[in-house]
Amino acid sequence: MSVRTRSEALFAEALRHTPGGVHSPVRAFRAVGGSPFFAASAAGARVMDADGNAYIDYVGTWGPAILGHAAGPVVEAVQAAAARGTSFGIPHEGEVALARQVKAMVPSVEKVRFCNSGTESTMAAIRLARGFTGRDLIVKFAGCYHGHSDALLVKAGSGALTLGTPDSAGVPEAVARQTLVLPFNDPEALRATFRDHGRSLAAVILELVPANAGLYLPRPGFLEELRRLTHDHGTVLIADEVMTGFRLGPAGAQGVFGLTPDLSCFGKIIGGGLPVGAFGGRGDIMDRLAPLGPVYQAGTLSGNPLAMAAGLAALETLRTTDAWNRLEALGAELEQGMVAGAKAARIPVRFQGIGSMFCAYFTDRPVWNLDDAMHSDRTRFARFFHGMLDRGVYLAPSQFEAGFLSTAHTSDDIETTVRAAEAVFATL
């Protein structure tokens, strides 16, 4: 059992200054019990806490740390950029370079606009789709999380689901009514919704690989049916790739599944760990954005030079080292070890993953949507989480979050993790 007295003291003080002591709810360990450790530093595949304990990190700051923490090329790029000024609020070459790189990696992106978070990117994409179509209704899927803008905090995943507030207080009924929520992987519900509302639907937004209720995959044919229906009804199809973008491959999940969305949203990796969001896609839609068109969107720190430099260094490193093959191999190693460990211990675990993303559901049934995910044994998950943490492995502190590998993880790390899991499975 790791000693965490410094973290406990910091948390006690944080609680006096900040609601729940955290600056994003999922960090509070409310879903797993206990109090969060406080990070002191992070390097490669490890995070070190305020008491000097080291953990193999499978959260990776919720996705951005795909190269591991304090990756050399990213740190050097940020240090060099900082020496030239931390913010301009003026167009600069870094924005152009990162935009060029995004377009080169994601063929569906003809134009791109940078902002400061995934929330901003999806909020702006929805507004743009509404401005482009002149329609109000949007569709999302239960359990998908697209950030905390009002229109999208309806049956949301991630921290909202973890805390049991998938429909947040403070979102006016008049706003929530404009968001239709469907079950994921249900083509019949899709067809019925388009039959009843087709010409009123401004957009459908989805995570192509929903990873904010754990992690599950699209059933064969589901994405193709969605693309057909949105195309036939003039509805904007928005792929939320904030988590999957540049993680599942150079063109993210849309590249893996061969889908061409009308707009895509990005975040996390595109900023190399600094605050960046982005949205992009069809030029005829993007050109409705101010200052060209009537749809307003703005941001003081959009295109921030440090964040642009970090994002460019991250994408360049991923692209030139073909990191995705390595991440795929590590993901397969982890899956094999965890599945074998759970089986040997006769613990019902459904390990679901794709590339470097994964989730271990404590259930014996396949998970294809939020309802399936809700059958997981969250009490058992909480015990598993703490057992792993006490053995130096940091997993996401919620059954409804995904885990992430980085290029800094090694086969030895996976071996250590699997051994720890075998020991914890035996106690569950």
Ligand code: KE4
């Ligand atoms: P941010 O506003 O947190 O940068 O991005 C929102 C967002 C949008 N779309 C998807 C698919 C996302 O996963 C996210 C944010 N992901 C969560 C983790 N599940 C962020 C963690 C947190 O809220 O602290």
